[in-house]
Amino acid sequence: MGLREWALGGVLLSPLLIYAMLALLLTGLLRLGVQRAxxxxxxxxxxxxxxxxxxxxxxxxxxxxGQ
Structure with a gap:
């Protein structure tokens, strides 16, 4: 995947934005697992x-x- 910008409808998006959204989803799942355990x-x-x-x-x- 790398650390290159993504073009979405002519708008350049930072890969960190996508990584941050993915990390937020994974954090929510981990938090749910911690509560259930x-x-x-x-x-x-x-x-x-x-x-x-x-x-x-x-x-x-x-x-x-990011490699």
């Missing part, structure tokens, strides 16, 4: 956990798809 009760600060999880997932998505 009963691990959410061990989370001290949910908003901080969600933000950190999103950053980690976004870094992994960019590392995997």
């Amino acid at each position: 009963g691990l959410a009760r061990w989370i001290w600060h949910e908003a901080l956990f969600d933000c950190a999880l999103y950053v980690c997932v976004l870094a992994a998505v960019v590392a995997v798809l």
Whole structure:
């Protein structure tokens, strides 16, 4: 896939936008899995956990798809 702009109807889109949307979807799925597994009760600060999880997932998505 690479880190090249995508042309969508004459508008150039940054690949980071697409990666961020994918990371948001994956973060939501991971968060749902954490809640269903009963691990959410061990989370001290949910908003901080969600933000950190999103950053980690976004870094992994960019590392995997940005080559």
